Amino acid sequence: xxxxxxxxxxxxxxxxxxxxxxxxxxxxxxxxxxxxxxxxxxxxxxxxxxxxxxxxxxxxxxxxxxxxxxxxxxxxxxxxxxxxxxxxxxxxxxxxxxxxxxxxxxxxxxxxxxxxxxxxxxxxxxxxxxxxxxxxxxxxxxxxxxxxxxxxxxxxxxxxxxxxxxxxxxxxxxxxxxxxxxxxxxxxxxxxxxxxxxxxxxxxxxxxxxxxxxxxxxxxxxxxxxxxxxxxxxxxxxxxxxxxxxxxxxxxxxxxxxxxxxxxxxxxxxxxxxxxxxxxxxxxxxxxxxxxxxxxxxxxxxxxxxxxxxxxxxxxxxxxxxxxxxxxxxxxxxxxxxxxxxxxxxxxxxxxxxxxxxxxxxxxxxxxxxxxxxxxxxxxxxxxxxxxxxxxxxxxxxxxxxxxxxxxxxxxxxxxxxxxxxxxxxxxxxxxxxxxxxxxxxxxxxxxxxxxx
Numbered sequence: 169x170x171x172x173x174x175x176x177x178x179x180x181x182x183x184x185x186x187x188x189x190x191x192x193x194x195x196x197x198x199x200x201x202x203x204x205x206x207x208x209x210x211x212x213x214x215x216x217x218x219x220x221x222x223x224x225x226x227x228x229x230x231x232x233x234x235x236x237x238x239x240x241x242x243x244x245x246x247x248x249x250x251x252x253x254x255x256x257x258x259x260x261x262x263x264x265x266x267x268x269x270x271x272x273x274x275x276x277x278x279x280x281x282x283x284x285x286x287x288x289x290x291x292x293x294x295x296x297x298x299x300x301x302x303x304x305x306x307x308x309x310x311x312x313x314x315x316x317x318x319x320x321x322x323x324x325x326x327x328x329x330x331x332x333x334x335x336x337x338x339x340x341x342x343x344x345x346x347x348x349x350x351x352x353x354x355x356x357x358x359x360x361x362x363x364x365x366x367x368x369x370x371x372x373x374x375x376x377x378x379x380x381x382x383x384x385x386x387x388x389x390x391x392x393x394x395x396x397x398x399x400x401x402x403x404x405x406x407x408x409x410x411x412x413x414x415x416x417x418x419x420x421x422x423x424x425x426x427x428x429x430x431x432x433x434x435x436x437x438x439x440x441x442x443x444x445x446x447x448x449x450x451x452x453x454x455x456x457x458x459x460x461x462x463x464x465x466x467x468x469x470x471x472x473x474x475x476x477x478x479x480x481x482x483x484x485x486x487x488x489x490x491x492x493x494x495x496x497x498x499x500x501x502x503x504x505x506x507x508x509x510x511x512x513x514x515x516x517x518x519x520x521x522x523x524x525x526x527x528x529x530x531x532x533x534x535x536x537x538x539x540x541x542x543x544x545x546x547x548x549x550x551x552x553x554x555x556x557x558x559x560x561x562x563x564x565x566x567x568x569x570x571x572x573x574x575x576x577x578x579x580x581x582x583x584x585x586x587x588x589x590x591x592x593x594x595x596x597x598x599x600x601x602x603x604x605x606x607x608x609x610x611x612x613x614x615x616x617x618x619x620x621x
Contacts, residue, residue: 191220192298193305197312199608200362204320204348207600214287214604221294233293238614241557242289248553249282249507252546256506277508281598288607295611296618310369310576317362318387321394323347324355328397329445344399356400357595360407361583361605363391364414365612368576371422381424388414389430393437397448402593406586413582418575486536486593488526492519493535493544504547507598510535534596538588541597558584558610565617572616580612 195217202209225231233239256278299306327333327345339346339353347355367388374380388411395407415427423430441448492514496505505513513519514531521527535541542551562584569577587594587606595602 188224189302189305192217192302193308193312195220196295196298196305196309199604200313200316200320200358203358203361203601203604210600210604211287214291217294218287218290221290221297224297230297233297236293236618238557238561239289239293241560242292245554245557246282246285246289248550249285249546250279252503252550253278253282253506255503256509278506281508285598288603291607292611292614295608296615299612299615307369307373310366313362314366314370314387317359317366320347320355320359321363321387321390324359324394324397325390328441328448341399345397347398352601353400354595354601356395356398356403356407357602357605359391359395359398360403360410360586361608363395363407364388364410364579364583365576365609367391367414368574368579371418371575375422378424381422384422385424385430389433389437392434393441396438397441405592406589409589410579410582410586414575414578417578419573422575488521488524488528488530489514489532489535490537490540491521491524491527492530493537493540495519495521496544497540497547500544500547502547503549504543504545507545510541510544534599536593536595537591538594538597539590555588558588561610561614561617565613568617574616577612577616580609580616583609584613 195213198213202213225233253275256275323334324345324347327339327347332338333345333347335348337346337348337350340351341353344353345355346353347358349355349358367384370384370387374384392407392411396404398404415430420427425433443449493510496510496513496519511531511533519530521530524530535544539551542554546554562581565577566581569581584606587609595605597603597606
């Protein structure tokens with residue numbers, strides 16, 4: 169009788185572990201799709217991952233990750249963000265004296281974003297726990313990611329020539345691709361997040377098969393071409409840097425052709441669509457001729473009222489964002505203005521700069537440059553804390569990569585480095601979409617760091 173009961177218990181335990189693993193595979197496999205669906209889907213997906221991770225830790229009494237020094241690093245960042253949101257009540261109070269209701273609204277936004285930052289901290293260790301413990305789960309998740317990214321890549325190419333995507337979505341800008349994101353021009357950033365990770369996985373998986381190796385090579389090449397076609401120039405520059413470092417670092421055994429022929433294919437793959445598609449040509453080359461075209465302030469004001477002009481010259485607004493953020497940082501150098509408050513403080517008349525075109529458009533949800541965002545909202549104290557924590561993990565993880573030479577690991581490291589390239593425009597470090605993209609890659613950097621232990 170005892171033996172039978174033990175077998176039943178073991179079978180029950182096996183089923184729980186089996187379905188638990190299937191559930192984890194589904195949750196992580198769904199991440200790219202949730203990014204396409206929008207912020208609500210992203211938040212729900214990450215929340216369920218976090219809660220399931222905590223439930224698993226409670227059930228299995230696995231709390232060793234809490235003793236990890238990196239856990240203390242990022243918990244400290246979370247505590248700082250919340251305290252800084254509270255401090256910013258006093259530092260920015262004078263600005264809101266003449267704007268009824270905005271102080272409360274800005275404070276709620278600031279506290280909400282700071283408090284919910286904990287989701288990324290837990291997600292960081294959830295990735296470490298589930299990815300490290302199951303090679304099978306890792307491979308299946310990346311297989312599903314490969315399928316999703318391949319479909320998006322095909323859609324980018326389709327839209328770049330036809331003018332609308334496979335579902336009929338048409339971009340609100342003639343300069344950029346929208347793909348499945350309906351009205352959000354972020355597909356290049358999305359591809360930057362997953363494209364090289366998946367390429368690394370395919371390189372490893374197809375290394376020993378000559379026929380399959382062709383597929384991994386084609387996918388790798390079309391990732392950079394797809395990001396180019398998206399029209400997102402900043403992300404293309406980052407992608408080009410990541411591509412060439414991977415290209416130089418990895419062994420020739422992963423390629424079916426000599427590297428010089430692969431480079432030739434890239435050049436042809438970028439040149440042909442540019443010459444054959446008027447939309448691609450306009451996205452890339454009209455930009456270069458437009459940078460210095462605004463002649464006088466009077467002409468600028470007249471043209472500014474025209475919608476087509478605004479679409480063409482919208483990129484110049486980032487300079488105004490940068491200028492406002494830098495001046496806000498100079499006014500609040502120690503602790504900044506508080507999380508999510510750039511969008512409010514930038515309206516102050518003292519940040520108007522006659523020397524900057526589009527200074528009237530200096531306000532946005534964030535400054536569109538990660539360093540300036542952190543400096544203006546978190547101050548030099550918050551900036552040093554955040555940068556130290558991230559790059560401490562990054563440097564240690566790179567030491568692990570030098571031993572393992574894992575291409576997926578290298579891709580995640582390079583994404584994080586590219587994310588912090590100065591001057592290039594970027595999304596918000598604390599936003600749902602861009603934040604999730606960053607933490608997916610950074611969580612893999614951390615997971616690989618612990619994989620050898």
